[in-house]
Amino acid sequence: MLDSYDVIVSGAGPSGSRAAFLCAQAGLSTALLERRQLPREKCCAGGLLARAEMRLGEQGRGLPFESGVEGLCIVMGGRTYIYRSGRELGRTVVRRDLDAHLVEQARKAGCHTRQATKAESVEETASEVLVRTESGSLRAKYLVLAEGASGGSASRLLGEYPRGSVINGAALFCRDRLSPGLATFLLPGGRPGIPELTEAGAGICAAFPMREGTVLSTISRQGSGRVLDALRSVAGRLSLEPCGEGCAHPIPTAMRPRLATRRCLAVGDCAGLASPFSGEGLTPALESAGLAAEAVISSVREGRPCLAHYDRALRSRAGRDQLLARLTGEAVRLAVKGGWAAPILAGLERDPYSIQAAAAVAAEEDGARRFLMRTLPRLPVTLAKGAR
Numbered sequence: 420m421l422d423s424y425d426v427i428v429s430g431a432g433p434s435g436s437r438a439a440f441l442c443a444q445a446g447l448s449t450a451l452l453e454r455r456q457l458p459r460e461k462c463c464a465g466g467l468l469a470r471a472e473m474r475l476g477e478q479g480r481g482l483p484f485e486s487g488v489e490g491l492c493i494v495m496g497g498r499t500y501i502y503r504s505g506r507e508l509g510r511t512v513v514r515r516d517l518d519a520h521l522v523e524q525a526r527k528a529g530c531h532t533r534q535a536t537k538a539e540s541v542e543e544t545a546s547e548v549l550v551r552t553e554s555g556s557l558r559a560k561y562l563v564l565a566e567g568a569s570g571g572s573a574s575r576l577l578g579e580y581p582r583g584s585v586i587n588g589a590a591l592f593c594r595d596r597l598s599p600g601l602a603t604f605l606l607p608g609g610r611p612g613i614p615e616l617t618e619a620g621a622g623i624c625a626a627f628p629m630r631e632g633t634v635l636s637t638i639s640r641q642g643s644g645r646v647l648d649a650l651r652s653v654a655g656r657l658s659l660e661p662c663g664e665g666c667a668h669p670i671p672t673a674m675r676p677r678l679a680t681r682r683c684l685a686v687g688d689c690a691g692l693a694s695p696f697s698g699e700g701l702t703p704a705l706e707s708a709g710l711a712a713e714a715v716i717s718s719v720r721e722g723r724p725c726l727a728h729y730d731r732a733l734r735s736r737a738g739r740d741q742l743l744a745r746l747t748g749e750a751v752r753l754a755v756k757g758g759w760a761a762p763i764l765a766g767l768e769r770d771p772y773s774i775q776a777a778a779a780v781a782a783e784e785d786g787a788r789r790f791l792m793r794t795l796p797r798l799p800v801t802l803a804k805g806a807r
């Protein structure tokens with residue numbers, strides 16, 4: 420006899436374990452499959468924005484954090500700009516610890532977790548989904564695909580990511596601390612800039628504080644070797660000593676042609692939800708997991724599949740966020756190229772209004788659109804203050 424569940428979740432990253440937790444908590448019989456044994460390493464800078472943490476609800480209770488982030492530090496053209504928000508914008512985590520914690524919470528909620536169990540193939544019929552693993556087959560009414568950027572089954576069922584939308588992310592852990600309590604962003608523009616980043620096709624390098632060190636991270640369309648080389652030379656410029664070689668991993672930044680079939684849906688990186696500006700993927704991973712769990716729970720309760728709403732809801736939210744992220748990236752690029760970035764950054768130091776508005780977005784008290792409506796009209800004031 421096959422093991423049979425209401426829902427199988429394939430992939431125990433944050434999106435998968437969040438969806439599994441919510442389904443199990445709602446009383447659905449739930450299996451969470453993970454191809455690796457936990458705790459496992461995951462290539463990530465570990466920046467968890469306040470709005471991402473909020474989405475974890477009680478599953479996030481007791482999370483092992485590394486450091487709080489209360490402000491930003493921007494380094495450009497040899498100058499350092501510091502903005503303190505007076506509130507916590509987010510925290511940093513080690514992904515090995517975050518992911519293991521979330522899976523353990525899913526298990527405690529009643530989810531059946533199967534580690535070192537890869538979903539080899541998926542077959543969907545009108546009435547169920549069959550998942551084949553090395554140790555046998557499982558069946559379920561619904562399947563949540565949370566396999567990250569590597570999802571072969573997702574490509575077959577939902578189509579490939581749009582061409583050119585998968586970029587490379589790289590991260591390098593360093594022993595020394597850079598700016599405790601601050602997230603530092605290095606912009607390669609200005610003189611003297613950071614030519615290695617520009618040559619590696621990377622726009623911005625982020626440096627996040629950890630309990631005992633710093634994580635450097637960046638995204639680029641170029642090959643991972645080149646991006647990692649750039650991170651190593653940035654570490655050298657900042658006098659940070661790397662621990663190990665660093666890592667690189669693909670980040671999908673645009674959605675697949677479909678996000679759901681009748682009985683399967685994709686969440687997180689598997690759906691293609693990360694920000695094309697920053698590579699931030701934890702917030703949309705957790706948001707999509709919440710929407711996916713809602714869709715599956717109501718389908719099980721109603722006794723018929725109703726996942727189409729998930730596709731529409733996620734596409735409209737994530738599409739809007741990804742468009743704004745693209746526009747923000749373009750605006751930063753133009754500001755650096757056009758020489759306006761320095762007066763804007765100096766103006767922001769004297770006019771903390773926009774920093775408070777950004778802090779409200781990080782805490783999800785405000786949306787990105789309202790942020791733009793509030794801050795863009797103020798740009799001339801900021802520029803004038805910065806030019807003084």
Ligand SMILES: Cc1cc2nc3c(=O)[nH]c(=O)nc-3n(C[C@H](O)[C@H](O)[C@H](O)COP(=O)(O)OP(=O)(O)OC[C@H]3O[C@@H](n4cnc5c(N)ncnc54)[C@H](O)[C@@H]3O)c2cc1C
Pocket residue numbers: 429430431432433434435452453454455461462463464465466467468536537538539565566567568569570587588589590636637666667668669670686687688689693698699700701702704
């Ligand atoms: C260098 C780098 C830095 C980043 N920094 C940040 C950051 O600071 N903040 C942020 O918000 N985001 C960051 N991101 C993005 C973030 O890591 C991802 O968006 C996030 O991990 C997505 O979570 P997920 O659960 O969808 O997928 P994943 O975390 O990739 O989890 C997928 C899981 O599925 C498992 N799996 C895969 N295939 C199968 C299968 N067939 N069967 C069973 N299991 C399977 C994998 O082993 C894995 O455990 C970064 C990404 C990179 C590459």
